[in-house]
Amino acid sequence: MRRGAIGLTIGGLQLRELEWDTRFFGQKMGRIMIDPAPEPADFSENAWRRIFEVASRQKYEFLLCEAEATQAQIIQTLSTMGGSLADVLLTLSYNLEKDLMQQRLDSPAVPASEADLPGIIAIAGDSFRQSRFFRDRRFDPGKAGQLYPEWVRNAFQTTEDFYVIKQQEAVAAFISLQKQEELLSIRLLAVEPDCRGMGLGEKLVDWAIDYAAANRLRRITVGTQVSNYPALRLYEKMGFRVERALYRFHFWLASPSQLGMGGLG
Numbered sequence: 001m002r003r004g005a006i007g008l009t010i011g012g013l014q015l016r017e018l019e020w021d022t023r024f025f026g027q028k029m030g031r032i033m034i035d036p037a038p039e040p041a042d043f044s045e046n047a048w049r050r051i052f053e054v055a056s057r058q059k060y061e062f063l064l065c066e067a068e069a070t071q072a073q074i075i076q077t078l079s080t081m082g083g084s085l086a087d088v089l090l091t092l093s094y095n096l097e098k099d100l101m102q103q104r105l106d107s108p109a110v111p112a113s114e115a116d117l118p119g120i121i122a123i124a125g126d127s128f129r130q131s132r133f134f135r136d137r138r139f140d141p142g143k144a145g146q147l148y149p150e151w152v153r154n155a156f157q158t159t160e161d162f163y164v165i166k167q168q169e170a171v172a173a174f175i176s177l178q179k180q181e182e183l184l185s186i187r188l189l190a191v192e193p194d195c196r197g198m199g200l201g202e203k204l205v206d207w208a209i210d211y212a213a214a215n216r217l218r219r220i221t222v223g224t225q226v227s228n229y230p231a232l233r234l235y236e237k238m239g240f241r242v243e244r245a246l247y248r249f250h251f252w253l254a255s256p257s258q259l260g261m262g263g264l265g
Contacts, residue, residue, distance in 0.1 A: 008054060011047035015055055018064065024150065025062075025143060030055060032065040034074065048081060056253050063253065069245035083249035086132035088226040092240035095219055096212055107207030112162035112174065117152075119171030119192075120162060124148040127190035130228040136250050152176075152188070160187050163207070165200050173200040175208060184212040186222035189231075205238045 008015045012035035021029040032051060055063055065083060067074045079085065112120060125145060128134075133144035156162055160176040173191040177184055186208055191200050212220050222240065224231040 008051075010051045010054070013047055013051045015051055015060075015063075017060075021062075024147065025139070027061040028059050029062045029064070030060045032063055034065070034067060034071070048077065052081075052251070052253070060253055063251040065249045065251065067247045067249070069247065075247050078247075078249045081251075083251050084136065086136050086248050086250045087130075089223050089246040089248055090226050090232070090242050091221055091223050091244040091246070092232075092235045093219060093221045093243045094209065094238070094240045096209070096217065107203055107210065108165050109163040109175070109204055109207045110166070112156070112164045112171075116162075116164050116166075116171050116174075117156055120156070120164065120174045121149045121152050123171065123174060123190045123192050124152045124188070126193055128188075130225045130231075132225075132248060132250070138250075138252055148188070155187070163204070165203060167195065172198075173204055175204040177208060177211070179215070179217065182216075182218040184208065184215075184217045184220045186220065189222075201234050202238065205234065209238070 014033040014035075015030055016033060018029045018031055052063075065078055066089075067078060069075075069088075125148065128148045131144070131147075133139045133147055134141065152162075155176060160178050162174055162176045164171045165173045171192065172195040174188070175186060176188040178187055179185075186205070189201060189204055191198075208220060220240075221243075222235060224235070226232075226245070
C-alpha cells in the first residue's frame with residue numbers, strides 16, 4: 001500500500017477523493033482508478049478487498065470505478081463484487097480534414113453573455129436526464145437535478161466557453177466548449193424543451209466543427225451515454241465516430257464487517 005499526493009495505491013488500484021462531488025452531495029465520495037497496464041496479480045481479490053476496506057475506514061460512502069470496454073475481466077469482477085453498472089460512457093470523435101481549415105462561422109450561435117446565464121441554467125436543469133446521477137436511484141433526484149445547473153455556473157466563469165442560439169431574444173439552445181492544444185471538447189449541449197426537433201442541436205454541432213477548423217484544431221471529442229439515443233444519432237449524423245466505451249460502476253459502501261465479494265451497498 002502506497003500513499004501519495006494524489007491518493008492511496010494498492011496493487012493496480014488507486015483510491016482518490018472526488019472533492020467536488022463530496023462538497024456538492026454532502027457525502028464523502030471517491031474514485032477507484034485502475035492502472036492501464038497492470039500485472040495480473042495487481043487486480044487480485046485481496047487488492048480489491050483491501051481498497052474497499054480502506055475506503056470504509058476513511059468514511060467513504062460512495063465509490064466510482066470505471067473500466068474500459070476491453071477490460072472484460074475487470075468488468076466481470078466489478079459486477080461480481082456488487083457494483084451497479086450506472087452507465088456506459090461513449091467518447092465520439094471527429095477528425096478535421098485539411099480542406100476544412102477555413103473560416104465559415106456563419107451559424108446563428110453567438111458567445112453567451114452574463115445576461116444569458118439564467119437561460120442556460122434553466123435549460124441545463126431540464127436536460128441530461130440520461131446521466132448516471134438520475135439512473136442510480138440512491139442519489140436524491142432533487143439534488144441530481146441541481147448538478148448540471150451548478151456545473152454551468154462554475155464552468156461559465158472558469159474553464160469553458162459557452163455559445164447560444166436565441167429565439168425571440170431568449171436562449172433556445174447552448175453548447176459549451178473547451179480547447180486544449182489541437183483538441184476541442186464539446187462539454188455540454190442542450191436545447192430548451194419547447195425548441196427540440198427544430199435542428200438547433202445540429203446547428204450547434206455544425207458550428208463547433210467550423211469553430212475548430214477556424215482555430216486550426218485537428219480533432220473534436222464529445223462524451224455521451226450509450227442510452228442517449230438522440231445524442232448518438234445526432235453526432236453520428238454529423239460525422240462523429242465512437243472511439244471509446246467506458247463502463248462506470250457505482251459502489252455504495254456498507255459497514256466494514258459487510259465488505260467482501262458481493263457485500264457492498
